[in-house]
Amino acid sequence: MNLYPTLQSYIEQAQALPIAEERKDVLQVLIDYVQQKVDQNREINLNFICTHNSRRSQFSQIWGKVAAAYHGIDINSYSGGVEVTAFNERAVASIQRFGFKVSKEGNGNPKYFVFFSDDEDPIVTFSKVYDDPANAPKGFAAVMTCSHADENCPFIPGAEARIPVRYEDPKAFDDTEKEAEMYDTRSLQIASEMLYVFSKIKK
Template identity: 85%
Template structure:
């Protein structure tokens, strides 16, 4: 797999970010889940869940898939929410700044085709509920990326594991001078943590 050059440079930058000890402890639960699936020779399905499926869960789906591919691990990466909105255009702009190529289809809640390599199929990103037919119906890990969804969805049907990996919402900086910086900061944090997770997996 050959990544787009700008994206490859972004990944190298993400790999240099320090991850605090309290975050490595949180991420270890996800590492253990993936490792167990690898050891058993089972399919790995990760569903990143946030309330609106518009920012953090989309970043996580995209970076999770790319980080796994970067480390040569086959993962099915999904995302969902508890209500449908749209993949926020500010978040879309952020992934483009990191080197992803994006095409858009439809209006309202459009589908975005997120390309990271000419060798791989694009990631299809759009806002949906966590049990949308586009996602794995069962035998997946529900990775809870925001506190609201984590606290208000005590039960996720079909999930065989529930793993809280919460992130701060860049939405707080919408329409401010810090908007692009904060979206990129969150995206890069998620990239660094997903890369860390899959770097720890023994194949």
């Protein structure tokens, strides 16, 4: 797989970031889930869930798929929320800065086709509820990327595992001089942790 050059350099940056021991403990639950699926030779479905499915869950869907592909592991990476909004344009701009090629279809809540390699199909992203028909209806892990969704969705139909992997919301920096920096910081953190997860999987 030939990653786009800018993206390759950011992946190298992400791999060099230290991960605190308490975060490794959080991520171990996801590692164990994926490893079990690999050991059983079963399909791996991850649905990253946050309230509006606009920032953190979108970053996680994208980086989850890229990190898995980077380490030669085949997964289905989805995202969803409890409300439909849109893939936030600030988050879209961040992944473009990271070297992803992005095309857009529609208005309001457009579909984005996110390319990370000319050898791979694009990741298709748009804001949707977690049980949208575009997502796996059952046999998936619900990876809860924000505290609000985690605390307000006590039951996710069809999920066979529920794994909290919470991130701080870059929305807090919208319309400030630190906006781009903080979106990129959060994206890089998620990239780092997803790359760590899939680096631990024994095939």
